[in-house]
Amino acid sequence: MCIGMYFRRQELTPDIMVGIIGAGISGLTLAYQLQERNIPYLLLEEKDITGGYIKTEITDNYTLDIGPNSILADEEITKFFNSIGIENELIEANPNSKDRYIFKAGKYQVLPDSPPKLLKSNFFSFKTKISILREFFRKTEKIEDETLAHFITRRFNKEVTDYVLNPFVTGIYAGNPEKLLVKLTFPILNDLENKYGSVLKGMLKSGGSGRRKSFNFRNGMATLPKAIAKKLKNLQLNTQVEKVEYQDGQYKVSALSNGQILSYNFSQLVIATPAFAASSIMENISIEVAKALSQIEYPSMALVHTVYSKDNVNVQLNGFGGLNPKIENKFAAGSIWTSSVFSGRVPDNQILLTSFVGGSQYSEQYKNADQQIKENIIQDFQRDLKIEGRPLMQKIHRWEKAIPQYDKNLQAAYSEIEKLQVKGIYFCAGWYKGVSLSDCIKNASQLAKNISTLKDTHS
Ligand SMILES: Cc1cc2nc3c(=O)[nH]c(=O)nc-3n(C[C@H](O)[C@H](O)[C@H](O)COP(=O)(O)OP(=O)(O)OC[C@H]3O[C@@H](n4cnc5c(N)ncnc54)[C@H](O)[C@@H]3O)c2cc1C
CATH class of the missing domain: 3.50.50.60 (FAD/NAD(P)-binding domain)
Incomplete structure (x- = not known):
């Protein structure tokens, strides 16, 4: 108008x-x-x-999000969806996809999502498990303009920074935890330390921040x-x-x-x-x-959509996706196993993976030509996810200025x-x-x- x-x-x-x-x-x-x-x-x-950054490309067979891939919704956001009349368009993330995988010691491993699971699993070394438990009793400190990496290493240890914080910060901000500030990204961490003397104690006592669910929409x-x-x-x-x-x-x-x-x-x-x-x-x-x-x-980032026939995939991709800690020196920052998370993105006999190349920790990789980026991703999928053969479709979209x-x-x-x-x-x-x-x-x-x-x- x-x-x-x-x-x-x-x-x-x-x-x-x-x-x-x-x-x-x-x-x-x-x-x-x-x-x-x-x-x-x-x-x-x-x-x-x-x-703006929200873009979906729909072709005969595929629904491809080339910006954000999901939205986390609590009660307020759900009410907003209802008020604009899209409640019937919502697709909730498949419950089987709740696990996050992290690349460690040559393979993708499930990141334990609760303290008891974390202590039982082999994801962390014994030394790190002790260090995590000691967080309950560690002395509090107030540090001006503290970075996320400094905070997590101070409260937990370097292995937690390298294998949990680093891949997650890449996933959300395409950023470098050595530069991002706690007070601007996760001020809740400062609040928990200040109020309860410990992040873990605070999380247990405050009962978390309420359950949020991940959504997409029928047409992206x-x-x-x-x-x-x-x-x-x-x-x-x-x-x-x-x-x-x-x-x-x-x-x-x-x-x-x-x-x-x-x-x-x-x-x-x-x-x-x-x-x-x-x-x-x-x-x-x-x-x-x-x-x-x-x-x-605003670091640059490329999104690569890769579609395979299910016949080429030898492992169950039951998870939200696989994130790559920088320390593992992988080519991409990680991939969302999109068709495992949301239904209707590709035909039932195919799978869709969405990979992220770039961000402030992977700026060199972003500089590669499109074809090279695509090939490197195919090779990573062959090696790490045991996916055989050539994809049915592969597309790259570049954001020169992606995430602030x-x-x-x-x-x-x-x-x-x-x-x-x-x-x-x-x-x-x-x-x-x-x-x-x-x-x-x-x-x-x-x-x-x-x-x-x-x-x-x-x-
Ligand atoms: C690759 C990628 C993946 C992401 N994944 C997720 C995700 O999965 N989940 C999530 O929650 N968030 C995600 N985000 C973040 C989220 O998408 C953005 O933070 C959000 O969309 C920003 O919205 P905005 O309205 O603030 O700005 P924008 O989307 O940037 O919109 C700004 C608008 O202003 C217009 N504009 C600019 N200049 C002018 C001008 N001079 N005059 C008039 N108009 C102008 C632009 O054309 C644009 O339409 C992702 C971001 C990127 C880049």
Whole structure:
């Protein structure tokens, strides 16, 4: 729907008019929640499609997610799915796929998912098991800007850092645990140490953070942005915001739309783009913020989908996937055994594996040519998963700027944002206080609530 003409006329701008830049999951959710509260908004998106990093490619035989592969849902997220009417589209992860495999000592081994299982299994050395038990009694420390690797090595030991933390951080952030900060990634770890004196004691006493389930959708992850976009009355595609200025208490936004320069006035402005795009948008508002945003790292990552006939697979792939600790020097960061997790991705007699190459610890591997990456993955599958022969289909998708790194540079950007003097500008995106889709939905929903409080004080 094109409503640019209407918003160009300043005299029609009501007291609260929210401009949202970027129709990824964050901007879409925010727009939807504002609409539900009868708050006027306009959502501007540069592409001709919504969803940002969420993308699904559907062909005759295959449903391939080339961005996020699943979403973790608790009660709040489930309610959100119901409100946008996609509850019948949901596919829950197969219960047989709950095990996570980690490559260790030449093979994939199940990572024990509870302390008793961990003590019984041979996954860790005896020394590490003792070290894990000693975490209950280890003295607490407060360390400024502590990295995840430092925290886990301090509380547990290096083997836990290398074989649990490292592959998981690769899986979530495509990041390096030596650089990511505890307080930005898993602040719960600091909280448990401070409150209970021990992470394990805290986990036992607080009873965990509530069960969350992993979901995808019948027609892939793109179902989610499509469903939200369908509900929106004020979404404008093909509109690239180029410049924002703050004048007389209003945000003046200039955008390029189908070769035309359009301008809009907003009382509140939400930037829901990746940090590198937010950086140029912010240049006229604060050069310091713009500079800090430009320094947030987004390592590159390639997703490789590989499909085999089931006849070629000699082992049961009952698990979520296999993650590769950096110390094992594998080519890929890991693979999700996608067809074991979600049904309907490929025909019943085939399997689909989704591999990740790149991220901050595998940047050299990303530099390989497409064909080389594909071949290396086939060789790894032959050696480590005993899959024979050639795949029926293999596709690669590259993200030059994949996932924002929650490290010191991000911390510096947050500090600059806190110093911003102008009012009524907000950030709502995967780089701002939560990278997962569920964090993006929750943060956007909370921002809509905060903005609606402003409206109440205006009226
Ligand atoms: C490969 C990969 C795998 C992932 N896997 C998972 C997973 O399995 N589960 C999970 O929970 N999370 C996952 N994530 C993270 C998650 O996908 C992202 O954090 C999330 O999608 C970010 O959403 P967003 O709305 O903040 O931003 P984006 O998706 O980046 O959306 C921003 C939008 O802004 C638009 N835009 C940019 N500049 C302008 C401009 N100047 N004017 C107008 N519009 C503009 C863009 O076109 C885009 O549509 C993954 C991410 C990647 C890259």
